[in-house]
Amino acid sequence: MSANKWTKALQKFEAAVDFKYDSFAPENCSYTPSPSVNWIFANKANGIPKGSAVLLSSEAKSGKSLLIQAAIAEMHRRDPEGIAIIFNSEMRGAFQSGTIAGVDLNRLVIYDTNRPEEIFDFFEKDVQAMIQEGMPLRIVAIDSLNAIGGTKSMVADRSVNDHLIGDQALTLQKGLQKFLPIVRKHKLTMFAVAQVRANIDGGSYGPKEKMAATFATKHGFDYFVSLRKANAADDKQDMEGNKFENEDMKDLRGNKEITGHRIIVKMEQSSFGTPGRVGMLTLDYKKGIINQHEEVFLLAYNTGVIKREGVSNYVFEDVKINGKGNFNKKMKEDQEFTNRILQEVIKKDAQ
Numbered sequence: 487m488s489a490n491k492w493t494k495a496l497q498k499f500e501a502a503v504d505f506k507y508d509s510f511a512p513e514n515c516s517y518t519p520s521p522s523v524n525w526i527f528a529n530k531a532n533g534i535p536k537g538s539a540v541l542l543s544s545e546a547k548s549g550k551s552l553l554i555q556a557a558i559a560e561m562h563r564r565d566p567e568g569i570a571i572i573f574n575s576e577m578r579g580a581f582q583s584g585t586i587a588g589v590d591l592n593r594l595v596i597y598d599t600n601r602p603e604e605i606f607d608f609f610e611k612d613v614q615a616m617i618q619e620g621m622p623l624r625i626v627a628i629d630s631l632n633a634i635g636g637t638k639s640m641v642a643d644r645s646v647n648d649h650l651i652g653d654q655a656l657t658l659q660k661g662l663q664k665f666l667p668i669v670r671k672h673k674l675t676m677f678a679v680a681q682v683r684a685n686i687d688g689g690s691y692g693p694k695e696k697m698a699a700t701f702a703t704k705h706g707f708d709y710f711v712s713l714r715k716a717n718a719a720d721d722k723q724d725m726e727g728n729k730f731e732n733e734d735m736k737d738l739r740g741n742k743e744i745t746g747h748r749i750i751v752k753m754e755q756s757s758f759g760t761p762g763r764v765g766m767l768t769l770d771y772k773k774g775i776i777n778q779h780e781e782v783f784l785l786a787y788n789t790g791v792i793k794r795e796g797v798s799n800y801v802f803e804d805v806k807i808n809g810k811g812n813f814n815k816k817m818k819e820d821q822e823f824t825n826r827i828l829q830e831v832i833k834k835d836a837q
Contacts, residue, residue, distance in 0.1 A: 509535045509536075509537070509758075510529040510530050510531050510533075510535060510758075511531060512531040512533060514531075514535065514536050514673070515529075515531045515533025515534055515535055515536060516533060516534045516535075516536055516557065516560075516561060516624070516625065516675040517533050517534065517557070517560050517561075517564070518534075518553065518556050518557045518560055518775070519556050519559065519560045519588075519774065519775040519778065520556070520751075520765065520767040520775050520778065520781060521765075521778055521781045521782050521785060521828055521831075522751070522765025522766055522767060522781040522784070522785055523553070523751050523765050523767060525763065525765055525785055525831065525832075525835075526711070526751060526752070526753040526763040526764070526765045527709065527753070527756070527758075527759055528753070528756065528759030528760040528763055528835060529758065529759055529835060530832070530835050530836035531832075532831075532832045532835060534557075534675055534709075535708075535758065536624075536673040536674065536675055537669060537670050537671075537672075537673045537674065537675075538669075538675065538676070538708040538709065538757075538758070539666060539669060539676040539677075539678065539706065539707045539708050539709070540675075540676065540677050540678070540707065540708070540709045540711060541678050541679075541680055541699065541703070541704070541707040541709065541710050541711070542554070542677060542678070542679050542680070542711050542712075542713065543679070543680045543681070543682055543699070543710065543711070543712050543713075543754075544682065544712055544713035544714055545682055545714070546681070547715075548713045548714055548715055548749065549713050549715075549749045549769060550629070550630075550679045550713055551578075551629055551679070552586060552769060552774075553677075553713065553749075553751075554572065554627045554629060554677045554679075555586040555589055555774075556586050556774055556775050557625060557675070557677065558570040558572075558586075558589055558594060558625055559586050559587065559588030559589045559774065560588070561624050561625055561675075562588060562589060562590040562593060562594075563588055565622075565624060567593075567622045568593065568622055568623075568624035568625070569593045569594070569595070569621060569622055569623050569624060570593065570594050570595075570623070570624060570625040570626070570627070571594075571595050571596075571597070571613065571623065571625070571626045571627070572594070572595075572596045572597070572626075572627045572628075572629060573596075573597050573599065573605045573609075573626075573627070573628045573629070574596055574597065574598050574599075574629050575599065575600040575605070575628065575629065575630060575631075575633035575634045576600075576629065576630060576633045577598045577599075577600070578598070578629075579596035579597070579598045580596075580598065586774040586775075587772070587773050587774045588774065600633050600634050600635050601634075601635060601640055602634055602635060602636075602637055602640070602657050602661050603637075605628065605634065605661065605665075606660075606661035606662075606664045606665055607664070609626070609664070609665055609668065610664040610665070610668065613626075613668075614668050614672075617668070617672050623672070623674060624674065624675065625674065625675045625676075625677070626669065626674050626675075626676050626677075627676065627677040627678065627679075628676075628677075628678040628679070629677075629678070629679045630678070630679035630680065630681055631658060631678050631679065631680050631699065631703060632679075632680060632681045634654070634657065634658065634661070635654070635657070636650060636653030636654035636656070636657045637653065637656075637657045637660075638650050638653045639653050639654070655700045655702070658700060658702065658703055659700065659702035659703070662702070662703065662706045666706050678707070680699040680703070708756070708757040708758060709753065709755070709756050709757070709758075709759075710753075710754040710755040710756075711751055711752065711753055711754065712751070712752045712754050713749055713750070713751050713752075714749070714750050715747055715748075715749060715750075716747065716748035716749065716750050716766060721747070721748040722747075724768070724777055724780060724814075725777075725780050725783070725810060725811055725814040726811045726814060726815060727811065729742075730744060730745050730746040730747060730768075730770075731743065731744060731745060732744075732745050744771075745770060745771060745772070746768060746769050746770040746771055746776070747768075747769060748766055748767065748768050748769070749766065749767050749768075749769055750764060750765075750766050751764070751765045751766070751767065752764045752765075765781070765785075766781065766784070767781060768780065768781075777818075778824075779814060779817035779818045779824050780814055780817075782817065782824050782827055782828045782831070783810075783813065783814055783817060783827075785828070785831045786802070786827045786828075786830065786831050787800070789831055789834050791827060791830045791831050791834075792813075792827065798810070800813040802826075802827055803826075805823070
């Protein structure tokens with residue numbers, strides 16, 4: 487049934503939603519180098535819809551900043567023109583630039599500032615003007631929200647002894663009211679970091695920690711993703727038994743240098759998909775995210791794409807291999823084989 491003349495007239499206004507635009511089509515999504523991180527967004531493209539906002543939280547040093555840079559590296563790999571901006575309110579940009587392999591520093595700008603006007607006002611006025619002029623901005627990140635100063639507390643000559651209740655919360659609320667509409671309108675992918683703090687009100691049976699974010703902040707974001715370092719014995723080596731250690735480098739106590747670790751990611755809350763999904767990636771401190779074939783194996787096995795016959799035979803299509811390590815070795819050496827498996831996993835969300 488065709489739209490009547492009044493509907494057609496209303497749809498001419500800029501703010502009207504275009505129903506022909508598919509937010510979950512692969513070309514309208516952003517990605518990370520991690521198949522399981524992409525998978526936790528639970529849509530037919532296994533990706534992060536452009537125009538959405540992702541809030542990352544974890545205890546310190548769990549990999550939030552590195553995951554943002556990994557997403558930027560993947561965007562740079564897929565998009566030869568795409569630009570990314572990070573507002574590093576913790577003033578660590580000089581140490582983190584190019585930490586992850588694949589980041590094109592010619593297409594990444596990091597601002598070290600915790601002043602709200604240098605983040606929110608600058609983005610609304612200067613950056614938006616450049617987007618309107620054709621700048622191919624794809625990803626914008628704030629790392630972290632907690633380190634942004636309150637408007638009143640940042641006034642010159644204000645003493646640290648002046649405790650201004652609600653100042654930072656109101657500043658973030660007003661700032662995100664400027665920031666998020668630009669993200670939506672121009673189909674950017676936004677990441678932000680929220681640190682965690684002790685959950686004093688949780689009681690004896692509640693979680694020990696909670697995300698340090700106001701209600702206004704939480705309402706503005708579409709996805710809440712938590713990260714934590716995996717510490718099980720199996721997480722200290724890959725599926726072929728190779729430990730994440732440098733055999734040639736030891737400290738003065740004879741301990742081998744650790745070269746990486748696994749990170750568990752969980753979709754805590756989602757506005758557009760299934761909450762509760764868990765993924766796991768392997769982080770190499772020099773190479774970035776590695777061993778993606780292991781992620782694909784676990785995804786495929788747990789979703790029924792890879793079958794197990796008997797005690798140790800693993801089967802996909804007409805390929806049968808004895809032993810999990812041997813199957814993973816095949817996946818590592820044959821990228822086309824691994825891609826076929828991953829596509830079958832993705833189809834599960836398209837059904």
